[in-house]
Amino acid sequence: MYTLLLVDDEEEVTQIIAKKVKWNELGFSVVGHANNGLKALEMLEEIQPDVVMTDIRMPYMDGLELCGQIREKYPATKLVLFTGFDDFEYAKEAVHLEIEEYILKPLNAAEITKVFEDLKKKLDQEINEKKGAELLKRYYKDSLPLLQANFYSTLIEGRVPEEELGKYITNYEIDFAGPWYACIIIHTSTTQAPKDIDVQLLAISVDRQAGERLEEKWRGKRFNYLGDTVMIVQLESKEEVSELTDSCDRFCKYVNHMIGAVVTVGVGQVCDNILELVKSYQSAREAVSYRVLYGSNQAINLKEIVPKRKVATEAADGTELAHLFKMICLGKKPDVKSAVERYMEHKIVPTKSLEKYHVAVMELISEMYHFMVNNELDAQKLSGGAGQLYTLLSNMEPQVLEKWLLNLCLALHEDMANARDHSKRSLIDQAKEYVHNNYQEESLGLDDICRELGVSNSYFSSIFKKETGKSFVGYLTGYRMEKAARMLVETNEKSYMIAKSVGYTDPNYFSYVFKRQYGVSPSKYRTEYENI
Known part of the structure; x- marks a missing residue:
């Protein structure tokens, strides 16, 4: 249908x-x-x-x-x-x-x-x-030339020498005018794909649609990397990233409606140097992982959901500690506990000498400290300074060390969740205050508030509706109508003057909206109040 x-x-x-x-x-x-x-x-x-x-x-x-x-x-x-x-x-x-x-x-x-x-x-x-499968195959053949794709992959891996960058761009005829750049990652869910279509063909279709709907507008360079579509986009200004996020969010909704694909787009940090795209890619990849908290089928900009977060770096010890940090950020308490157990089992328990045990403890303290600093968490939780803490932990038995590490990680997990909630509440409070100070302006709308707050329309609309139960337009209209109702009963102003004072130049439309809100016209509302 x-x-x-x-x-x-x-x-x-x-x-x-x-x-x-x-x-x-x-x-x-x-x-x-x-x-x-x-x-x-x-x-x-x-x-x-x-x-x-x-x-x-x-x-x-x-x-x-x-x-x-x-x-x-x-x-x-x-x-x-x-x-x-x-x-x-x-x-x-x-x-x-x-x-x-x-x-x-x-x-x-x-x-x-x-x-x-x-x-x-x-x-x-x-x-x-x-x-159509045959058309999807043709879409696939129309992908970017292999040399360009290899170059883009090498670029986001940080393996392009600065002295050779110009040569690659010239030889491969790549237009990198900028002046600002960012990576976006387009991740197609394989677990939520329609039953009647092959997941690989679905991903190819999404890739092609990204080319048609995003590539030209954002002067994008599109390629496949680690199973996802990656696009290097170019911006006129750093602030344009909010519009980019909205554009990506609409894309997610479009492909879901047209072909049933569930897509998450991670929007990376903006940079003014092509060689910094490695950091933009890392933050875009991390943004995609936040779908476990914020849901799929949308664009996620890491700077919006955790605005103070710095670009994460891989833990020095590799998989186990990196996984633990990820669970602190994105998992639930049982996930954190499992990650701690996994780390202890693979990195601490196998140490066969006291010297190796002490080295492992030292590395743990160092990586935990860097993780907390990068996420602006309270480093005082590592009390007593690195030297005193090392002395304390290196003399603990593995079971005691595991208990200490679990308590610390659970505390950091709670701090991260509280920081996200505080960021959301702060954004909503700022939006409400802006409405209270500017509701008289007729042109006030979603674009204005998002421009003021420096966030995308899609993210702001989503959290505003979730936190308040109303759309932003609904909240703005309701506030204007409350002000109008108060003026109707507290002043003798004409209805058209009240309409103008709450942001409506068309008195007929004001009356229409007022009646939709209160069930009666402004004049009848005033009359009924006077007769009480």
Whole structure:
């Protein structure tokens, strides 16, 4: 079933369309109705329908303006216009909006049926093309040339000598204009893949879609590395990383909707030197691993979720200690306990001499200290200084040392979780304060608050909804309406003046929103309060 959103300010029209056409037989499901363009945009963010069928003449935002907004934000959505004869030529001038079909009023069930039969075939063809195995193989052959891919892999591994960098870029005809760079990692889940498609073909399809939807806009260099798609992107400014994160988040939602892939995009730190991309790649890889805390099917920017976190480095002793640090950051308490046991079993218990035991303890203290400093954790937990601590630990039996290490790691695990929660609460508090100080501005919206806070729209929207139970737009509207309601009962100001003072230049739209919030018009609200 493809999804359809109907938009018309006359509710009886949408009801007739919904009832008279046999949508289920056509392969469509009507998932909602909106009575104006602004309301339709709100619903689009939530349901992202395959098709929007809209009238032209509507209050607050007409159908053509709505189509323009949809084409910009949701380019995959199909658009169908129905309109009166007088608006037909006017509508046809909007060829740049790529309208699928125009239907003249009065609406005819047979004509609508024919339009949507053709539209169904077109949608089916697009889906089949995305999933077709032969096309996926061709996508794979169209990947970046081998020499370029090898160079990009070597670059993010930090193995390109500085004196040879220019030669590689010139010989391989690579455009690295910058001036800012970052790595993103596109990870396709193999455990949540659709049952009817091979996971390797699914990953290839995601890789190709990344090329089509992200590569040109971000001047990306795309290649496969360690089973994931990696893209080196180029930015005009360091602050543009928030827009990049939003773009990646929309990409995750798109491929999930179109081909059923569950994708996480890790966004790495921004750098102004190509040779620093090794650090950007490391932070992007770490961001992807945070999907165990924040969920898949989204973009994760490490600087947003743990803004003070420095780029992690591999523990000197290798796998066991690196795994322990990862569990402190991402795991649960049982995971931390298992990681401590694993470390002790592989690194401490096997030591056969006192000298080796002392060396292992010294390495442990050093790596724990660096881990805590890198994550801005309280180093006082390693009390007494390195020398005194070494003396204490090197005289412990392995069982006692394990207990000490477990208690320390559990404390650090709790500190990391508290730091993340504090960061979220601080961000929400800043957002609310910004609303309280700027709600009078008509243009105030999600873009403004995210620009002020320096985070992406997708991350902010996600945590704001999770922490407050409301969308940001819903919170802003509610706050404005509370202020308006108070002014209605505490002042004698005209309704249109109150509307302006809370950010609405259109008094009719203000009345519409107020009635939606309180169930009565502003004038009736004031009258009812005065009669209490």
